[in-house]
Amino acid sequence: MKRRAALLTMVGACAWLAGGAAPxxxxxxxxxxxxxxxxxxxxxxxxxxxxxxxxxxxxxxxxxxxxxxxxxxxxxxxxxxxxxxxxxxxxxxxxxxxxxxxxxxxxxxxAAAYDYMPLLLRKDLIDSGKVKTLADLRGLKLAAAGPGSATNAKLAVALGKGGLTYKDADNVNMSYPQQVVALSSKAIDGAITTEPSASQAVDSGVAVRFSDASLYPGxxxxxxxxxxxxxxxxxxxxxxxxxxxxxxxxxxxxxxxxxxxxxxxxxxxxxxxxxxxxxxxxxxxxxxxxxxxxxxxxxxxxxxxxxxxxxxxxxxxxxxxxxxxxxxxxxxxxxxxxxxxxxxx
Missing domain, CATH: 3.40.190.10 (Periplasmic binding protein-like II)
Structure with missing residues (x-):
């Protein structure tokens, strides 16, 4: 009986040390x-x-x-x-x-090095020299996922850093997968998109990243x-x-x-x-x-x-x-x- 009581005492002590009985x-x-x-x-x-x-x-x-x-x-x-x-x-x-x-x-x-939502532009616009800086976004058809989304807000930042207003671009809204298709068909000129759509567009050769985390840090x-x-x-x-x-x-x-x-x-x-x-x-x-x-x-x-x-x-x-x-x-x-x-x- 004493041994049983001692054993129960030891078990209780172990449970306390472990933070209580397992739920x-x-x-x-x-x-x-x-x-x-x-x-x-x-x-x-x-x-x-x-x-x-x-x-x-x-x-x-x-x-x-x-x-x-x-x-x-x-x-x-x-x-x-x-x-x-x-x-x-x-x-x-x-x-x-x-x-x-x-x-x-x-x-x-x-965060720094984690710009998973970049500004993409069609590769042919970069290769031709038509777009060299953010100021060249004027009049381009640019897609975001909005209206009223973080992508629209980031697009406004990009345009602002180019000395432009949000209305200086032709802004359209569509889903991220639709953006990749639209870049491929040249239905749009660029987009604020997220991964994996960004990498899919770049990997297929239709788009390039035109921004990094410095565009809109954090x-x-x-x-x-x-x-x-x-x-x-x-x-x-x-x-x-x-x-x-x-x-x-x-x-x-x-x-x-x-x-x-x-x-x-x-x-x-x-x-x-x-x-x-x-x-x-x-x-x-x-x-x-x-x-x-x-x-x-x-x-x-x-x-x-x-x-x-x-x-x-x-x-x-x-x-x-x-x-x-x-x-x-x-x-x-x-x-x-x-x-x-x-x-x-």
């Missing part, structure tokens, strides 16, 4: 997360495959959408808990209407969004998700060292991206520029403010709103406190 599977909290099969979604899959969500006693269901904006209404209605969106007029308007969604972390940004393009439940009643659950997300983002940063898919674990990362996006040309990753994701989850507040200013100027904002109304960085800050500072491998 039972039935106790795991289920979260529904919207994804749209883009490369920046890979952080969710890293957290899933590495067991980072399981560490936080979370069961995460990844729900496919065909675009980020389509997640806003289900997120506001509580049909999904977490979404992936972009800096856009639609997002600011949703917050202005009181839909109860907020930006909580970075999901895709153009633009906040994609963001992680929480719905009202995680922002209010279930903040503890939102914190657990964020800790797993930031941990996974650090694995991603290690693998995309200095803006290339060549860091520690890069081949496994490429495998995962190909598996989850449907990309089949592995050679593209030799030159593809990965999206930046802050290893601390931090978002670029100035970029969000600059893009909001552009949307206001274009008459696309319904009610007055400020960036502070749209962002809650407490989750990411607390995750960094738990995990410690990022140390690249």
């Amino acid at each position: 039972r599977a039935e106790d795991a909290v289920t979260l529904k997360v919207g994804v749209n099969k883009v490369i920046s979604d890979v952080v969710f899959y890293i957290a899933q495959e590495r067991g980072f969500f399981a560490e936080q006693n979370l069961k995460v269901e990844l729900i496919p959408f065909d675009s980020g904006p389509r997640m806003i209404a289900p997120l506001a209605a509580g049909q999904i808990d977490i979404g992936a969106g972009a800096s856009s007029a639609g997002l600011f308007n949703a917050v202005g209407r009181g839909l109860g969604v907020k930006i909580v972390a970075d999901k895709g940004s153009t 633009q906040q393009v994609a963001i992680l969004l929480y719905g009202a439940e995680l922002l209010t009643k279930r903040r503890d659950v939102g914190q657990r998700f964020m800790t797993a997300y930031v941990k996974a983002s650090r694995v991603y940063n290690d693998a995309t060292n200095k803006g290339l898919f060549n860091g520690p674990g890069s081949q496994q990362l490429i495998d995962l991206i190909m598996k989850t996006t449907g990309l089949s040309n592995r050679k593209l990753f030799d030159t593809m520029v990965p999206n930046g994701i802050s290893p601390d989850g931090a978002v670029n507040m100035k970029s969000l403010a600059d893009d909001l200013k552009f949307f206001v100027e274009q008459g696309q904002i319904e009610k007055p709103v400020v960036v502070g109304d749209v962002v809650d960085m407490a989750f990411a800050s607390n995750a960094v406190k738990q995990l410690g500072p990022y140390r690249p491998n």
Whole structure:
């Protein structure tokens, strides 16, 4: 009897040292997360495959959408808990209407060496000498993914640096895959597009990159969004998700060292991206520029403010709103406190 009691005491001590008993599977909290099969979604899959969500006693269901904006209404209605969106007029308007969604972390940004959303121009326009500087964009037909998107905002920056206004170009809106087709057929002269469309257009020989990260340093393009439940009643659950997300983002940063898919674990990362996006040309990753994701989850507040200013100027904002109304960085800050500072491998 004494031996049995001693054994139970030892087991209890070991559990305390390990941080408590392992959670039972039935106790795991289920979260529904919207994804749209883009490369920046890979952080969710890293957290899933590495067991980072399981560490936080979370069961995460990844729900496919065909675009980020389509997640806003289900997120506001509580049909999904977490979404992936972009800096856009639609997002600011949703917050202005009181839909109860907020930006909580970075999901895709153009940090130095990570310009995954470049300005592309048709190669024949460069080879002929018709376009040499940004000032030569005047009158060209240029595509963005908008209206009211981060791509439109970046196009405005490019035109501005050429001494032009947004109206000095013939601006059209179309999806990224459509942009590649339109560049090939010469239906457009250039586009602000993202990977992998950018590398596909360059690899096929129809376009060249006409910008680098210096065009719009650190633009906040994609963001992680929480719905009202995680922002209010279930903040503890939102914190657990964020800790797993930031941990996974650090694995991603290690693998995309200095803006290339060549860091520690890069081949496994490429495998995962190909598996989850449907990309089949592995050679593209030799030159593809990965999206930046802050290893601390931090978002670029100035970029969000600059893009909001552009949307206001274009008459696309319904009610007055400020960036502070749209962002809650407490989750990411607390995750960094738990995990410690990022140390690249």
